[in-house]
Amino acid sequence: METADIMIEACELQRMFGKKIAVNGVSFSARRGEIFGLLGPNGAGKTTTIRMLTGQIIPSGGKARVAGFDIVQQQRELKRVIGVVFEDQNLYERLSARLNLEFSCNLYGVPKTRVDEVLDMVKLRDRAKDPIRTFSNGMKQRIMIARALLHQPQVLFLDEPSRGLDPISAREVRQTVKELCQQGMTILLTTHLMEEADQLCQRVAFINNGQIVANDTPRHLKLAHGEHTMIVTLECEANGETALQDRVLSLDSATDQVQLETWMREGVVRAVHSNEASLEEVFIKVAGVRPA
Numbered sequence: 573m574e575t576a577d578i579m580i581e582a583c584e585l586q587r588m589f590g591k592k593i594a595v596n597g598v599s600f601s602a603r604r605g606e607i608f609g610l611l612g613p614n615g616a617g618k619t620t621t622i623r624m625l626t627g628q629i630i631p632s633g634g635k636a637r638v639a640g641f642d643i644v645q646q647q648r649e650l651k652r653v654i655g656v657v658f659e660d661q662n663l664y665e666r667l668s669a670r671l672n673l674e675f676s677c678n679l680y681g682v683p684k685t686r687v688d689e690v691l692d693m694v695k696l697r698d699r700a701k702d703p704i705r706t707f708s709n710g711m712k713q714r715i716m717i718a719r720a721l722l723h724q725p726q727v728l729f730l731d732e733p734s735r736g737l738d739p740i741s742a743r744e745v746r747q748t749v750k751e752l753c754q755q756g757m758t759i760l761l762t763t764h765l766m767e768e769a770d771q772l773c774q775r776v777a778f779i780n781n782g783q784i785v786a787n788d789t790p791r792h793l794k795l796a797h798g799e800h801t802m803i804v805t806l807e808c809e810a811n812g813e814t815a816l817q818d819r820v821l822s823l824d825s826a827t828d829q830v831q832l833e834t835w836m837r838e839g840v841v842r843a844v845h846s847n848e849a850s851l852e853e854v855f856i857k858v859a860g861v862r863p864a
């Protein structure tokens with residue numbers, strides 16, 4: 573991997589709050605154009621990690637660079653290259669989407685011509701004139717993302733982007749995140765929704781009790797830690813009628829393989845499906861706790 577392609581590099585990051593260790597030696601890296609997911613249950617240390625990487629709090633130990641800038645020594649440069657969306661939706665409800673964004677342009681010295689560009693990026697230009705209070709929560713979230721993109725950051729940080737959203741709104745937000753990634757944006761998001769991470773992220777790190785317990789692509793994690801099973805659909809006779817029944821067999825068990833061969837010989841197998849482990853199952857196995 574070219575060093576220039578590493579957009580986030582965290583090395584042994586640590587953060588104490590009094591005697592409590594919220595983040596305990598976290599190391600990972602994310603490449604340009606990648607969606608990297610930091611996954612873990614409540615209190616795992618996800619938000620604290622993001623707050624350090626975005627220069628909002630100072631680490632108690634360790635180092636990190638974002639887009640090449642040291643998160644402690646080069647905060648001014650850092651702020652120029654990152655966009656951040658935290659959970660609370662602090663938009664002006666009575667103002668239109670456009671005025672909300674123009675207000676931020678004034679604050680950050682960005683030309684107002686940029687507003688239409690970011691509205692296009694989140695596919696809300698047709699709603700530009702409408703007051704925010706008429707927007708769904710998902711649309712509000714996309715306006716927050718648009719606002720974070722005004723100054724053309726290279727790395728976008730999203731803390732629980734679909735928390736509190738209904739499934740349709742959450743899907744819209746995920747679509748926006750995917751499109752931004754396709755345009756080359758590097759995105760670090762936190763989530764406790766394993767399904768969301770599986771759909772979106774090229775790489776994920778599982779975090780629990782302030783420590784990373786696994787870090788890989790969702791596919792590799794599922795292959796390495798998931799159980800290898802298949803679902804066999806059998807045709808059975810019951811009370812003179814034919815019924816279908818699903819049975820789960822382990823791919824790693826010799827006994828189960830013999831069983832499958834027997835069913836095949838008997839001609840009762842209707843279908844065989846591979847049964848991939850979910851990321852949630854892998855998290856529980858690796859971290860020893862539920863992600864949510």
Ligand SMILES: Nc1ncnc2c1ncn2[C@@H]1O[C@H](COP(=O)(O)OP(=O)(O)OP(=O)(O)O)[C@@H](O)[C@H]1O
Nearest residue numbers: 589592594612613614615616617618619620621764
């Ligand atoms: N300002 C603070 N003062 C004291 N303790 C804190 C502070 N911020 C976070 N913590 C503690 O640090 C730990 C990690 O919190 P953090 O918010 O990073 O977790 P999280 O993974 O983002 O959880 P959630 O999904 O609930 O937001 C928790 O035990 C939390 O109570």
